[in-house]
Amino acid sequence: MGQTLVYGVLNGALYGIIALGIALVFGVMRYLNLAQGSLIILGAYGILFLFHLGVDPFASMPLIAFLLFLLGGALFWASFSRLIALSEAGRIKNSLLISFGLMLLIDNLATLLWTGDERSITPAYSGLTFGIAGLRFPLIGCVGVLSALVIIVALHLFLARTYFGKSIMAVSQDHEAASLMGVNVNLTCLVSFAISVGLASIPSALIGLKSFSPTVGIQWFNKGVIVVMLSGIGNINGVFPAGLFLGIMEAISVYFFGAPYREVTGLVVFVLVMVLFPKGLFKRQEL
Amino acid sequence: MMLRVEHVDVRYGDLQVLWDVDLEVRQGEIVALVGSNGAGKSTLIRTIAGLVKPSGGTIHYGDALLNDKPPHTIAASGISMVPEGRRLFPKMTVLQNLEMGAFLRKARPQKETTLDWVYEIFPILRKRSHQPAGLLSGGEQQMLAIGRALMGRNDFLLLDELSLGLSPLLVKQIFDVLVTINKAGITLFIVEQNVPMTLKIANRAYILETGRIVGEGVARELMESEHVKAAYLGMA
Numbered sequence: 463m464g465q466t467l468v469y470g471v472l473n474g475a476l477y478g479i480i481a482l483g484i485a486l487v488f489g490v491m492r493y494l495n496l497a498q499g500s501l502i503i504l505g506a507y508g509i510l511f512l513f514h515l516g517v518d519p520f521a522s523m524p525l526i527a528f529l530l531f532l533l534g535g536a537l538f539w540a541s542f543s544r545l546i547a548l549s550e551a552g553r554i555k556n557s558l559l560i561s562f563g564l565m566l567l568i569d570n571l572a573t574l575l576w577t578g579d580e581r582s583i584t585p586a587y588s589g590l591t592f593g594i595a596g597l598r599f600p601l602i603g604c605v606g607v608l609s610a611l612v613i614i615v616a617l618h619l620f621l622a623r624t625y626f627g628k629s630i631m632a633v634s635q636d637h638e639a640a641s642l643m644g645v646n647v648n649l650t651c652l653v654s655f656a657i658s659v660g661l662a663s664i665p666s667a668l669i670g671l672k673s674f675s676p677t678v679g680i681q682w683f684n685k686g687v688i689v690v691m692l693s694g695i696g697n698i699n700g701v702f703p704a705g706l707f708l709g710i711m712e713a714i715s716v717y718f719f720g721a722p723y724r725e726v727t728g729l730v731v732f733v734l735v736m737v738l739f740p741k742g743l744f745k746r747q748e749l
Numbered sequence: 750m751m752l753r754v755e756h757v758d759v760r761y762g763d764l765q766v767l768w769d770v771d772l773e774v775r776q777g778e779i780v781a782l783v784g785s786n787g788a789g790k791s792t793l794i795r796t797i798a799g800l801v802k803p804s805g806g807t808i809h810y811g812d813a814l815l816n817d818k819p820p821h822t823i824a825a826s827g828i829s830m831v832p833e834g835r836r837l838f839p840k841m842t843v844l845q846n847l848e849m850g851a852f853l854r855k856a857r858p859q860k861e862t863t864l865d866w867v868y869e870i871f872p873i874l875r876k877r878s879h880q881p882a883g884l885l886s887g888g889e890q891q892m893l894a895i896g897r898a899l900m901g902r903n904d905f906l907l908l909d910e911l912s913l914g915l916s917p918l919l920v921k922q923i924f925d926v927l928v929t930i931n932k933a934g935i936t937l938f939i940v941e942q943n944v945p946m947t948l949k950i951a952n953r954a955y956i957l958e959t960g961r962i963v964g965e966g967v968a969r970e971l972m973e974s975e976h977v978k979a980a981y982l983g984m985a
């Protein structure tokens with residue numbers, strides 16, 4: 463059981479970091495970016511490519527993050543920027559349509575470039591584990607949790623302390639009022655979108671070190687969206703605990719009912735939470 | 750001349766709501782725009798702030814043409830606005846709202862001094878500084894909205910319907926503050942339905958009816974005009 467929980471926490475951290483990118487864009491712009499999972503997988507191929515050139519996957523993560531950040535900015539500029547003028551409902555619907563197309567495009571491009579075969583990045587340390595108190599901890603998973611934590615704290619400080627971060631929060635609460643304060647709303651949205659795509663690089667590495675193929679992005683996106691809903695929309699600080707919650711619930715169900723029911727459990731937990739706590743598990747009392 | 754609006758038309762899609770609006774505001778003045786519900790007052794003030802684009806005419810601030818500038822550029826060029834409905838950042842604290850008010854680059858270095866000034870004008874905001882803005886009373890929210898606009902250190906302030914939903918005592922208090930702010934050198938353009946109060950503190954006023962300016966003049970004289978008395982002061 464203890465061992466099960468360890469895996470639950472490690473998976474949960476991955477869900478949390480996937481959800482972070484989705485939550486940022488949804489919180490600020492009310493865009494739902496279906497292609498986030500595909501961008502994660504694209505990043506994984508990038509890391510795999512560099513790995514074949516001899517670069518360690520964790521060492522290439524910053525470069526991939528930067529490239530994804532640029533790609534995110536370009537995607538926003540080319541296809542999402544015009545939606546800002548729409549109503550909230552209009553932004554959700556249209557961003558879904560655009561990002562669905564984008565997802566198909568990226569998935570097919572990846573299939574074309576790298577075939578549909580399942581890939582995995584396998585550095586020498588990929589199977590290593592260490593033991594504490596009779597439990598086994600996979601090295602990569604733990605590094606993943608740590609990097610997720612570091613990024614989440616860094617993002618939190620960026621949003622809470624810097625003028626640019628504060629302007630992102632202001633735009634998420636009232637973009638018109640923010641523009642009256644002198645905030646360039648379009649630029650703020652572009653950078654938020656780019657950051658969210660850049661954040662995909664962490665799950666890129668973690669999923670890359672497991673296994674991936676061109677079309678699995680949407681499955682990871684689904685986990686991310688469930689976590690965003692569990693956390694409560696607009697509550698970026700709740701995303702990581704919500705991810706852990708989902709990971710642990712899945713692990714417990716695997717322990718009792720076996721692996722085939724893992725996906726079902728996630729959905730059941732999701733539905734239950736939505737019925738019992740419609741505002742999410744970790745949302746502060748609504749004002 | 751600080752602000753010059755000439756021949757401005759505004760439409761929402763096919764629906765035209767402002768026709769050929771002309772007005773001007775000079776440095777140091779308090780100018781009021783009065784008119785009944787739906788006359789187009791908010792539309793005009795939002796057009797000046799850049800939230801709505803005019804379909805015709807020109808808006809100048811000093812020598813700068815504002816027509817095609819986005820709201821953040823207009824804010825940076827010297828115009829702040831207290832929007833209708835306050836539009837605070839509800840999940841931020843009072844202090845965080847005020848800090849957002851000082852987002853403009855020129856306002857940042859003076860943030861602490863301006864903050865002291867705003868707290869001096871509205872002492873209640875200092876007491877509430879760590880409360881979320883969404884939990885304030887209506888009057889406190891309006892004070893915060895004004896304080897947030899003052900934090901931008903701009904010389905020109907657009908104020909939309911400050912008195913809406915506030916008790917007469919609070920309205921009096923807020924209008925006294927407007928006079929203080931004006932004495933400190935800030936030019937005010939006030940949109941109001943509370944015509945008697947507004948005309949008392951304004952130097953000049955314009956009357957907007959169904960999208961057209963139908964009257965203008967020195968505020969004191971307008972108060973004596975039969976049309977204003979009948980239509981806005983409840984004196985038939």
Ligand SMILES: Nc1ncnc2c1ncn2[C@@H]1O[C@H](COP(=O)(O)OP(=O)(O)OP(=O)(O)O)[C@@H](O)[C@H]1O
Nearest residue numbers: 761764766784785786787788789790791792793942
């Ligand atoms: N975004 C919009 N889209 C379409 N029509 C609008 C929009 N905003 C305002 N209108 C219409 O424009 C007209 C003028 O509205 P506006 O809000 O400027 O009036 P107002 O004088 O500020 O009224 P109030 O005293 O109620 O605040 C109204 O007929 C209103 O229905």
Ligand SMILES: [Mg+2]
Nearest residue numbers: 790791833910
């Ligand atoms: Mg109005």
